[in-house]
Amino acid sequence: MGEGYEINAYSVEGKVDYSDTVKRFGISYIDEKLKARIQEDAGDLHFMIRRGIYFAHRDMEWLLDQYEKGKKFYVYTGIAPSGGMTIAHLIPFIMSQWLQEKFGAEVYIQIPDEEKFLVKKDPDLTLERTHSLAYEDALNIAALGFTPGKTKIFLNTEYATILYKQAVRVSKHITFSIIKDAFGFSSDSNIGMIFYTSMQAVPAFLKSIEEGENVPCLIPLGIDQDVHFRVARNAIDKLGYYKPAIMHSTFLPSLKGGPKMSSSDPQNTIYLDDSPDVVQKKVNQAITGQQSTAELQKKLGGDPDKCAVCQYNKYLFEPDDKKLKEIFEGERKGTLLAGEHKKDLAAKINGFLENHRKNKERIRNKLDSFILKC
C-alpha cells in the first residue's frame, strides 16, 4: 500500500504514484541511458519505452550484458482470462511481439485459466468459462503478429504436467507468511489461490529446463503483476536458475478517468470485439482535459494528462511522436476540440480493431500450431 493508492496483483485503487512504486518495489527507472542501449541493441526503440509507458525494470542491464555477449534471452508474458480481452491487455503482448521481432526472442505466453476462477467469487466464472475465454484470448494474441514456431502459448489446465512439477519445486521455497504479506491474503483465502503464484513463476525458468542450461528471461508486465516475481525471483534463484528480468508498464487509464482501465467495468473499457458504433459511443463519453465549453477550451486550453483521448493516443494508437505532439499541443492550447479529437481516436481504434479482426480470421485455423498441450 502506498500513500493514497493501493496496488496488488488483484486490485488497483486510487491514483497510482509510480515514483513511489519504484521505491517501494525496489525497481529501477528505465532511464535515458538504458533507453539508448535498448535502441542500440534493437536497432529501434518502441514508442512505449520511449514515452515511459514501460517506465521501470529489474535487471535489464544484466539482460543486455548477456545479449551483447551473444546470449539470447526469451520473453515471457501472459493474461489471466476473466472477461473479454480489452485494448489495455494488449500492452505486454505488443511489447513482447516487438521484442521478438527486434531481438529474435522466443516468446512464452502463459494463459492461467485457473487464476481468476480461484480468486473471483463470481459464480458465473466457472473453470469452463475461463477455459473458453482462454482460447479467445489465445486467438487475439496470436493475431498480433507473433512468429509461429517461436511463440508458445499454453493454458495452465492443459499444460499442467509440465508446469505443476516445476511449480512444486518453486512452492517449497515459499511459505504462507510470504504469500499473505505479498498478496494481502488471509487464513480465509483458498489454498488454490495461495499456491497459484508458483504456477505463474514456472515459465520464467522453463526454457532453462528445456535447454538444460540457464537462459535469460525478460518479462514485460503491468506494474501490478510485479508482486508475483518479487516472491518468485527468490525461489527461482534458490533453484539455481537466472532470476527473470522484468520491464514494468503503467496502467492505461480508464475512459472516464480512473487509474486503470479494468475489464470489470464494460463502459470504461474498449473490448477487442466492440463494434465500431460501440467504440464511437464509448469514446464520446470519455473524459478529456478540456474546459466545459468549446469557447472556454479555445480560450484556456486543456490538460493532456487528464485527457483519456490524449492518453489512448499516447499508449496505443498514435505511434508517430510528431503527430502525438500535435495532439497534445492542440489539447493544451485549445485548438483541438473535443468532438474532432474523439472522432479521430475512435477512427484509429476502429481501424486497429478492423485490422485485428482480419488478422484473427487469417490465423484462426493456424492457432493450434501456437498452442502447447500435454
Added chain:
Amino acid sequence: MGEGYEINAYSVEGKVDYSDTVKRFGISYIDEKLKARIQEDAGDLHFMIRRGIYFAHRDMEWLLDQYEKGKKFYVYTGIAPSGGMTIAHLIPFIMSQWLQEKFGAEVYIQIPDEEKFLVKKDPDLTLERTHSLAYEDALNIAALGFTPGKTKIFLNTEYATILYKQAVRVSKHITFSIIKDAFGFSSDSNIGMIFYTSMQAVPAFLKSIEEGENVPCLIPLGIDQDVHFRVARNAIDKLGYYKPAIMHSTFLPSLKGGPKMSSSDPQNTIYLDDSPDVVQKKVNQAITGQQSTAELQKKLGGDPDKCAVCQYNKYLFEPDDKKLKEIFEGERKGTLLAGEHKKDLAAKINGFLENHRKNKERIRNKLDSFILKC
C-alpha cells in the same frame, strides 16, 4: 491430538487409541453386521476385515446399498514415495486387489511423487529421487496381482494435466484455516504442502468425471490418512460428486515395539527388497510378548498383543485363522518358543518376498500398461 497419542497425515506418536479415533474422527466401526454384509456381497471376507485390521469406515453401508442395487464402485488408494516400500505399505494394496477380485472394481492408484518432497526437509529427497522411487513403488504394486486394464496407476507429476485442473476446483472450497487445523500446519508451511491435499482428493471423484455421472468410490487407507478426506469430502460434496466411502486400517506395529512401522527407521521395518538374511536378522531382533527366559515362558506364557511376531502373522503372513489361533495360543500358553516362532515368521516373509520378486520380474515389461500419463 488424543490422550497420550498424536496422529496426523505426517506423523504418528504414542500408543494410538483406536476407539478414541473412532469418536474423534466421527467414523464408524466395521461391526459384525457390516462384516456379514461384506461377506454376503463379496462371497468371501478378507482376513484383514475379519480380524479388525480394517476396523472402521465411512459410508460403507451406503456403498453396499448402491452395490446391491447394481451400481458398482471403484477403489482408490495410493502411496507417497519417500523410501523403499515396506510390508506395511502393502496393507491398502492387498485390500484393493481383493476388492477388485471380489467386487469387480476398477482400481485407481495415485502415486503423489511430490508429497514427501514438499513435506520433508531431507535435502536428499529431491523430486528426481521421489520420482524414481515412484516407479519402484508402481512395480511393487502392479506385482500384487492387479488386473491389467482395470487398474490405473498414475504419478502426480506425470498426470497433472488431468489432476491439477480438478484439484483447482477442490481447492476453491478449502481455506488455509481448514488446512492449518486439519494438518497442524503453520504460516511457515510451504504453499505446495498447503495445496497438496487438493491433489490427493481428485481420484476420489475422477471416475465420475470420466463417466459423466456419479460413480461410488471406496478408499482403503491407514487411519492417519483419514484427515485428507475429512477435508476433501466436504469439498467433493460441494462440487456435486458422491463423497467417497472409506475403510480404515490400524497400523502394523514396528518390529521392536512401537505404534507404527515406519519407513524412516530401517531396522524397525522390513523392506520388499530386503534379502532373506536381512529379514531373518530383523525378525530375530523383533520384540515378542514372551518372558525373559525359555523356562519362564514355558511356565508363565506370553502376550500375543505385545508380540510383533504374532502381530505380523495376524496382519499379513498367516491368512488361516486356525493356524493364527494356534500361534496366539502357543504364545499365550508358553508352548511356542521365541526362536522357532521367529524362524517360522521369517520363513513366511521370505516366502512372500521371494514370490513377490518373481511376480515383479514377470510384470516388469508390462508395467507401462498400468501407468497413465499425459
